[in-house]
Amino acid sequence: MKKILAGPYSQSYPNLVRIKSGVVSVWTDILSGKFAIWTAKRWLRTVYRDTPVPLEKALSLRSTTQCKNALLPPGWMVRTSGRSLRNRFLASQLADVELGTWRLAASTLNLLECQVRHLKPQIVLEFGSGVSTACLARYMQELHGDSDRVYVFSIEQDASFAEETTQLLEALQLDKNVRIIHAPLQPQVIEGIQTTCYNLPIGFLKTVLGNYCPGLVMIDGPAAESNARFGTLPLVRRFLAPKAWFFLDDALRDEELEVAQLWKRLRYIRINGVYLNGKGLLVGQVA
Numbered sequence: 001m002k003k004i005l006a007g008p009y010s011q012s013y014p015n016l017v018r019i020k021s022g023v024v025s026v027w028t029d030i031l032s033g034k035f036a037i038w039t040a041k042r043w044l045r046t047v048y049r050d051t052p053v054p055l056e057k058a059l060s061l062r063s064t065t066q067c068k069n070a071l072l073p074p075g076w077m078v079r080t081s082g083r084s085l086r087n088r089f090l091a092s093q094l095a096d097v098e099l100g101t102w103r104l105a106a107s108t109l110n111l112l113e114c115q116v117r118h119l120k121p122q123i124v125l126e127f128g129s130g131v132s133t134a135c136l137a138r139y140m141q142e143l144h145g146d147s148d149r150v151y152v153f154s155i156e157q158d159a160s161f162a163e164e165t166t167q168l169l170e171a172l173q174l175d176k177n178v179r180i181i182h183a184p185l186q187p188q189v190i191e192g193i194q195t196t197c198y199n200l201p202i203g204f205l206k207t208v209l210g211n212y213c214p215g216l217v218m219i220d221g222p223a224a225e226s227n228a229r230f231g232t233l234p235l236v237r238r239f240l241a242p243k244a245w246f247f248l249d250d251a252l253r254d255e256e257l258e259v260a261q262l263w264k265r266l267r268y269i270r271i272n273g274v275y276l277n278g279k280g281l282l283v284g285q286v287a
């Protein structure tokens with residue numbers, strides 16, 4: 001099987017540039033007060049270890065400064081390559097693929113791999129396709145066996161990204177286990193909130209999901225205006241398995257912290273907390 005070279009991380013990103021931008025960013029952060037947040041985050045990580053930090057604690061830390069995205073680590077801290085993946089197959093196949101910028105961070109994918117093994121979902125539903133789709137498909141294949149069953153449904157707003165993901169899945173021979181659903185974005189009112197989200201009418205979801213009831217939802221899209229990810233869970237909730245687990249990436253970003261607070265108001269969403277890995281991973285369950 002050929003190695004995947006999407007996003008030639010090692011060739012096009014000289015290490016010196018990374019180190020320099022890292023040093024500049026560290027100084028900017030120290031001066032802007034983010035350093036205190038880093039220290040508090042380290043402490044929370046020590047206290048909570050492998051469990052998610054309660055949302056209230058994250059929000060109270062967030063409220064200590066006016067800095068935008070104060071809890072979010074700088075880009076250079078989460079940017080790695082596929083080599084950092086714990087899964088051996090993926091680490092070798094995606095060795096030169098950049099992770100952590102637009103894509104999920106390697107530490108987030110590693111955490112998700114553990115969660116898939118632990119929670120054992122029959123079906124995964126993803127919002128925002130890409131390298132993560134291939135990773136989720138591989139985790140599910142390793143959990144349930146190499147069959148022709150569909151393990152992952154991935155909702156994608158952009159036809160060209162859907163095509164790119166399909167090609168990656170084909171190269172890794174994971175395409176038989178994934179169904180990519182192209183759903184363009186549309187302004188709509190969801191749970192009384194004016195937002196932009198995937199166009200997913202109930203009849204359409206019934207047709208594409210059939211009798212499949214996802215037990216784990218990974219939310220890394222859409223890419224749109226603020227709070228766009230709010231609509232994802234309300235749109236699909238009636239199709240999920242009972243007490244389905246959900247994970248929201250970029251959870252340490254201000255927008256996603258706001259989405260978490262909006263979700264908290266909905267009676268059918270329970271939030272367990274935030275993992276401080278990568279860009280933050282909010283975890284909870286849909287009743």
Ligand SMILES: C[S@@+](CC[C@H](N)C(=O)[O-])C[C@H]1O[C@@H](n2cnc3c(N)ncnc32)[C@H](O)[C@@H]1O
Nearest residue numbers: 102103104128129130131132158161220221223
């Ligand atoms: C955060 S990305 C999803 C990344 C994916 N979950 C992964 O880990 O590979 C959310 C959406 O942004 C769009 N997107 C992906 N990469 C992009 C890029 N480099 N520039 C602009 N949009 C991008 C795609 O439509 C994607 O569904």
